[in-house]
Amino acid sequence: MLINTFFLYAHSFVKRLTLCAFILGPVFTTIAVAEESSHKERICAIYPHLKDSYWLSVNYGMVTEAKKHNVSLRVLESGGYPNKARQEKQLATCVEWGADAIILGTVDPDAYQHNLDHWVGETPVFALVNQLNLDEKQAHLLKGTVGVDxxxxxxxxxxxxxxxxxxxxxxxxxxxxxxxxxxxxxxxxxxxxxxxxxxxxxxxxxxxxxxxxxxxxxxxxxxxxxxxxxxxxxxxxxxxxxxxxxxxxxxxxxxxxxxxxxxxxxxxxxxxxxxxxxxxxDKMVLQGRLVVTQAMHYLRSQPYDKKAVPKISPLTPNTLHTDTIEESLSPSAYRPTFSVNPVD
CATH class of the missing domain: 3.40.50.2300 (Response regulator)
Incomplete structure (x- = not known):
């Protein structure tokens, strides 16, 4: 008698629990999705320098695209091509910051050929403008390239x-x-x-x-x-x-x-x-946009072109087409932006 009563109550409890799960399931699902979507990807970008407006224009393209995707962007610059040691430390800084992806304008094509993982661990890397040569052991870290030869x-x-x-x-x-x-x-x-x-x-x-x-x-x-x-x-x-x-x-x-x-x-x-x-x-603003798009599509498991190569345009005083200039140069009043914070 006691055993029968136990199973009767247990059966009733399971039915009620199942009913609650059925009713509240969408609520729990919504909460889970909201928590997942609230994560804003972090992208860390390192330039070899900002001594001319070439990289300033790249910066403009990256910043506008990061705002479009509503992601965090942190920008560092290495101060010149001789500064390999400084750039190595900046790679480590990106990892410590919690970067989900690193965009790298390397100071030397062979600087990280055998040891990129020493600086970035398993953080995915996207090469920008400057060629990045990696050996077989390091190659898996490179998820995309943007730039011309x-x-x-x-x-x-x-x-x-x-x-x-x-x-x-x-x-x-x-x-x-x-x-x-x-x-x-x-x-x-x-x-x-x-x-x-x-x-x-x-x-x-x-x-x-x-x-x-x-x-x-x-x-x-x-x-x-x-x-x-x-x-x-x-x-x-x-x-x-x-x-x-x-x-x-x-x-x-x-x-x-x-x-x-x-x-x-x-x-x-x-x-x-x-x-x-x-x-x-080689359309610097466009390159900045393309590399952020690459990183975002990778992080969100969306298809993307892993090797983006803008078309080189020759310019003379008689061939300064507006669309080409807009894809190449930041607005004249633009100043370097070193961080973009997502909007909640």
Whole structure:
């Protein structure tokens, strides 16, 4: 009798519990979903530097895209291509901050080839602008890349000069001021430039190397002007920005043409005023947007293009199309933004 009574009450309790679960189930599910969706992804981005407006424009693209996706973004900059040790510490800082993904503009393509996991653990990494070489053990950490092959940036600049000075047109001398000798995109830019100049009457007669610092590049520009050997300066945006004013002060604007291998705000103004003859753009704002989109799609298990390569556009004073400039340069009043906080 006692056993029967126990089973009767137990059966009644189970029925009531089942009914409560049926009624409250959607509530519990809603709470669980709300808790899950309240997690805002954290993205940590590291730039090699912010010494020119190239990376400023990348920053603008990343910030606008992070706001669009309503995620946390933290931005660090390494202060220049020689600063590998500083960038290593910044990778560790990203991990300590709790980054769900790291976007890396490396200071050296081979800097983390064998030890990226030492700095990031298993945090997914997305390479931005600068090539990131990894061995087989490290390769699984790289979940996406955004950027062009800078060989073709150099090739476009060389093609512009080769078309102006084909074989038989008369020897034309060029001075190269591409930036640091072995870091960033310098080596592939030089390779592309030389390849495009083959068979033309353009000759490289001077090459000077220094970090993309305005004063360092200004000193190199002055050396080129003083030597009087070149009819063109082909250089980084930092070098060409410095050259615009230095060439004007030396009254050499009609004797020394300026060609930039990439675009910046100063180079763009030079194109508008016809002080710069040519620049190539790999669309920096667009790259910033693309890499944040890559990271977000990865973190949210959505499909994405793991290798995004914007189309390089050659620019002259007569080909400054609005849509290309908007995909390339941040607004003139924009200042670097180092954090984006999601809105609840």
């Amino acid at each position: 800078w060989y073709w940036m150099g090739f476009e600049a060389g093609k512009y000069l080769a078309n102006k000075h084909p074989k038989g047109s008369g020897e034309t001398n060029v001075a190269l001021l591409l930036g640091p000798r072995t870091r960033g995109g310098t080596k592939p830019v030089a390779a592309g430039l030389y390849a495009a100049l083959k068979g033309s009457d353009v000759h490289i007669v001077e090459s000077y190397w220094a970090d993309n610092d305005k004063e360092l590049q200004r000193n190199l520009v002055q050396r080129v002007i003083d030597s009087g050997n070149a009819q063109y300066i082909v250089g980084s945006a930092v070098a060409i920005e410095a050259a615009i004013s230095e060439v004007r002060h030396a009254n050499k604007s009609n004797q020394l043409g300026l060609v930039s291998v990439y675009l910046s705000h100063g180079v763009y103004r030079g194109l508008l005023r016809k002080k710069v003859l040519f620049a190539a753009t």
